[in-house]
Amino acid sequence: MAFTMRAVKVPPNSVSLEEARTRTFEFFKSACRSIPTVMEIYNLYDVVTPSQLRSNIAAQFRKNAHITNTKVIDMLLFKGMEELGDVVEHAKQRHHIIGQYVVGHHGLSQDSGTKDEGASDFLKNFYKTNYF
């Protein structure tokens, strides 16, 4: 499936927060729709499930949930589309996807539960590494 987003030029700025919100949801949907393709081209069946990928994408959206400036939202959308384009066009390699969206920044993603809430920084660091 050829990715057509490349041909589209930069859309005009969102005039209101409502419009930015609609665009964000549209983008989230298109990202979710591309998950089967991503699973296929990067051969991710044995490392991750589509739902895990989807929740990872959702987590990235939620990370910026507090932003209200439409210009910033537009910029983030643009960056996200660029990233999605790269992923779907196979401009990345398998270890990029695994490193960024499967393993995550804090060790294996399955480790980062809510169990550590209330633990001290010492304990959180202790679970990660011996050197802190």
Add this chain to the structure above:
Amino acid sequence: MTLGLLASRALRSSRPINSPTTFLRTIISTPELHNNTSSAAAVADTPPPPPPDRTPVGGARVHFANPDDAIEVFVDGFPVKIPKGMTVLQACEVAGVDIPRFCYHNRLSIAGNCRMCLVEVEKSPKPVASCAMPALPGMKIKTDTPIAKKAREGVMEFLLMNHPLDCPICDQGGECDLQDQSMAFGSDRGRFTEVKRSVVDKNLGPLVKTVMTRCIQCTRCVRFATEIAGVQDLGMLGRGSGEEIGTYVEKLMTSELSGNVIDICPVGALTSKPFAFKARNWELKGTESIDVTDAVGSNIRIDSRGPEVMRIVPRLNEDINEEWISDKTRFCYDGLKRQRLNDPMIRDADGRFKTVSWRDALAVVAEAFHQVKPTEIVGVAGKLSDAESMMALKDLLNKMGSNNVWCEGNGLNVNADLRSGYLLNSGISGLENADLFLLVGTQPRVEAAMVNARIRKTVLATQAKVGYVGPPADLNYNHEHLGTGPEVLTQIAEGRHPFSSLLKNAKNPAIVVGAGIFERKDKDAIFSVVEAIAKQGNAIRPDWNGLNILLLNAAQAAALDLGLVPEADNSLETAKFVYLMGADDVNLEKLPSDAFVVYQGHHGDRGVYRANVILPAAAFSEKEGIYVNTEGYVQQTLPAVPTVGDAREDWKIIRALSEVAGVPLPYDTVGAVRSRMSTVAPHLLNLDEREPTTFTAEVKPKCSEKMSKDPFTNVVENFYMTDAITRASKIMAQCSALLSKK
């Protein structure tokens, strides 16, 4: 100088006449020798230049016992004051001139056979071997004259005549005295056309590799073996070009200090067998650390490459190990690569260990913690534990409501109130002042090889008498075996034994009691008898404390300093939760079968067999930890290599566990742990200092216990395998198979 010059000129001029062939090549890399004598005379007439400001070699210092004994000599025109009896070479070192040498070693007797240290002395007809020539008042020593240089060049040429040119495959390459000195003092070309001799390699055992063709017959190893190690194994065979070092008959070198011949060999003739072809010395990263395989705390340098410890070599510390280390210290490092615990593990219902995450392992331990009564919790620190982790373990157990925590080897009701009751009060170097030794239930040769070397040094130097009470032992100095059981001590204390008259006449008697006595039931009675003996021999005075305890393990002294003393005597028999922090030698037979055992440690050793949960920890080469040696000298290890797998430092594991168990300990950094330690035992933070004891046994209450008739037993069965690291080592296994005396 003129005479010497004339002599050498005469020699040179006679040579073409004796050998008039045109083929002859002459080597002259010292053209100044060809200057005519007039210029040399002119130099001598001019006043000497102002003395250069030089610092003594290797921190050499002079100590004048008596100011009348000082004499003045001139080294290269520079006046220097030295005590009478020093050699020319030592005078040059004080003056800051390093004389090249192969056979001379300042801790060994003088041989004077390599001739590399030749210097010129005014009014002497020939260059003199400075290592063997005593300095005389007013001597004018010249170390960089053409004659001295020519002499060194000639010696180098002779030495290299029979030395193979195999530096690229030689393990000494890069740290070889011969290599360095041939670059500095040797000729720039060779005129050797004949065949080199070759020598059969000797088998000295699993530790020392020999390539005897490389030997330059400096005899340092022979002198080390006979003088320091006290074994008559090595010797010189043959004369002239047939001269070789060997063990007269085919046998192995059976000394606990044999590895030191590797360090003192100036060439690659004796190298480390386990280290052979493993690394080059310039690839290695050196970390200055200390040894934990016995209670001496020898100073070592851990040489590592990447994540792997490649070798261990000694570091100079005059107070503890001088510049030697025992074979166990030097070669135990391959145990650091075997049998390691690298992941937290939980024992399943079917008895197999399953790897889990730290989160799960700590949760299981914390849950088990809360299912038992506080009095049923027991903690045992191991032989190799550092002070930080023992502090954390004691704090954790106290917070849980238990005070049954101790360090293995200290026995159950050890007296930790008086520091003098468990330390080597004379100090290791202080033992040199003793003129009589009484060894009670201890075999220093296997329990603390470096202390034994110190005793041997004293016995050889001052003819000190040694009395020994214990099982038949192989001590490598003259000693009198007084008996095997404690009843001999009673006889000595009551003055009925011939040894008591020797004791009364001794000026500085040193009584050394082995820590194996801590495990005996009648230890209080034995200690009170030993104190009576010390009183009788006047061994405890303000200027001399001769009542010593020789500890066995690196962790013991710090554990007693921190007060790791159990509350109840038989707490293991009723325990429901046992925390083993690297404790492998604790007897778990009487432990109830439903007890929950946590093993925190770095090796899958004896403690693991009974464990329910394994928490992997760091070994001494991977962590920063404070240790106190048997004389109370505080030192620390430094991390040389990263930890293995998912292991953590010991005190961090206990700190994390405390938080999961709901009783968080109030320290997050190693500095905070240490400040906690300072509130318990402030001297533990004075690194590289020896904190002497203040009170002595005199304030102790009288003991009314009866002494048993049981003879003393061997505490260390096998010198080479005493703890988890050495038991995992393949080299140590080979040693105990081949070298242990049966």
